[in-house]
Amino acid sequence: MQRRELLxxxxxxxxxxxxxxxxxxxxxKPIRLIVPFPPGxxxxxxxxxxxTELTKALGQSVVVDxxxxxxxxLGVDLAAKSPADGYTLVxxxxxxxxxxxxxxxxxxxxxxxxxxxxLMGMSEHVLATHPASGLKTVAELIAAAKKQPGKLSYAxxxxxxxxxxxxxxxxxxxxxxxxxxxxxxxxxxxxxxxGGQVTVMFGNWPEFRQHVQSGKLVAIxxxxxxxxxxxxxxxxxxxxxxxxxxxxxxxxxTRSGTPDAVVQRLNAEINKxxxxxxxVQAFADGxxxxxxxxxxxxxxxxxxxxxxxxxxxRKAGITAES
Numbered sequence: 001m002q003r004r005e006l007l008x009x010x011x012x013x014x015x016x017x018x019x020x021x022x023x024x025x026x027x028x029k030p031i032r033l034i035v036p037f038p039p040g041x042x043x044x045x046x047x048x049x050x051x052t053e054l055t056k057a058l059g060q061s062v063v064v065d066x067x068x069x070x071x072x073x074l075g076v077d078l079a080a081k082s083p084a085d086g087y088t089l090v091x092x093x094x095x096x097x098x099x100x101x102x103x104x105x106x107x108x109x110x111x112x113x114x115x116x117x118x119l120m121g122m123s124e125h126v127l128a129t130h131p132a133s134g135l136k137t138v139a140e141l142i143a144a145a146k147k148q149p150g151k152l153s154y155a156x157x158x159x160x161x162x163x164x165x166x167x168x169x170x171x172x173x174x175x176x177x178x179x180x181x182x183x184x185x186x187x188x189x190x191x192x193x194x195g196g197q198v199t200v201m202f203g204n205w206p207e208f209r210q211h212v213q214s215g216k217l218v219a220i221x222x223x224x225x226x227x228x229x230x231x232x233x234x235x236x237x238x239x240x241x242x243x244x245x246x247x248x249x250x251x252x253x254t255r256s257g258t259p260d261a262v263v264q265r266l267n268a269e270i271n272k273x274x275x276x277x278x279x280v281q282a283f284a285d286g287x288x289x290x291x292x293x294x295x296x297x298x299x300x301x302x303x304x305x306x307x308x309x310x311x312x313x314r315k316a317g318i319t320a321e322s
Contacts, residue, residue: 026085026086026261027059027060027086030062031060031062031063032088033047033062033065033089033090033252034065034075034089034090035066035067035091036069036072036074036075036090036095037066037068037072037093037157037185037186038066038187040185040186040187041185041186041204041207042123042204042248043250044064046120046250046288047091047250049273049278049279049282050120050252050270050274051064053269053278053279054266054269054273057272057273068158068185071099071103071159072093072095072158073103076090076092076096079114079253080110080255081108082255084255084257085255085258086258086259086262086266088254090252090253091250091251091252091253092253093161093248093249094161094165094247094309095162096302097302098162098164098309100310101306101309101313101314102159102313103160103320111306112256113256114253114254115255115263116251116253116295116299116301116302117251117252117253117266117270117298118252118271118295119250119291119293119297120250120252120270120291120292121249121274121283122247122291123205123247123248123249123287123288123289124223125162125163125202125222125223125246125247125248126222126223127166127170127200127201127221127222127237128201128203128218128219129141129200129201129217130194130216130217130218131216131217132196133196133199133218135200135218136220137221137240138220138237138240139240139241141174142176145174145178146175149177150177150178152176152179152199152200153181153198153199153200154167154179154181154201154202155182155193155198155200155201156182157182157183157185157186158182158183158184159320160320162247162248163189163201163203164318165246165309165312166244166246167180168180168316168318169312169316170242171316173243174242186203187207190203190208190211193217194216194217200220205222205230205287220237221239221240223236223244223246224236224238224245224247225238227239230287251291254266264295267294270292271292
């Protein structure tokens with residue numbers, strides 16, 4: 001009996017050492033970084049910049065895997081059901097918090113099944129239209145929508161994305177009806193906006209800037225509290241009577257239960273990646289704000305964003321089908 005107890009005690013004592021040894025060995029193989037958006041959007045670009053730096057720092061390939069669909073639910077669900085070993089990560093954006101309230105029968109619990117690792121960046125939104133619409137201001141947009149109820153349309157990155165929520169807020173605050181046209185990401189939506197297939201769209205200033213400057217798009221207003229230093233010549237929506245603030249942020253999560261040491265290592269390397277000259281320059285050129293910080297700060301941010309969007313969705317009566 002005494003010998004059995006000694007063996008059990010030795011085995012129990014060895015468990016923390018074994019876990020620590022396993023953590024020290026991480027990463028021993030390539031890491032999959034899921035992006036629940038198609039290639040080309042801000043979140044995809046930021047993720048690839050950071051993944052390149054992580055590959056250098058970790059000594060293993062960080063492979064970006066685009067898995068768009070179902071308003072980002074498809075890609076996030078893959079990560080939520082992956083092993084808790086730090087080898088599957090997922091980049092999320094505002095839609096991650098929106099979906100907690102918006103999507104019925106969500107196949108995962110975002111606050112329980114996934115663990116925040118680190119924030120990366122944020123982009124301000126602009127409300128834009130194509131020149132053929134003839135619209136230049138909020139007042140003109142509202143007048144046109146009221147003259148043709150249910151005829152004008154607004155595009156989004158997908159149901160439940162920040163662009164969808166902003167569009168629904170526009171409808172509610174302006175007292176107008178528009179058709180919501182969801183896409184699988186910003187890039188295809190932007191192409192159709194430029195082509196005149198949709199009337200307006202809230203989108204990331206980094207991708208819209210060149211098209212506004214070239215005249216392919218017309219900026220109706222910035223969805224910022226004050227005039228953006230990145231686009232001081234463009235009036236805000238608030239100035240024009242619609243107090244709408246909208247942006248796109250992105251950060252990395254992993255499966256809940258992933259060892260603390262792995263999460264802390266990942267967080268430290270993400271923060272270093274955000275300081276790499278190539279990333280700093282790309283952020284500056286693209287008008288992206290760095291959001292480096294701790295996993296704990298990211299967790300608090302997610303809780304705050306989830307609560308904020310829940311209030312907006314319920315107050316405006318937004319649904320995944322609206």
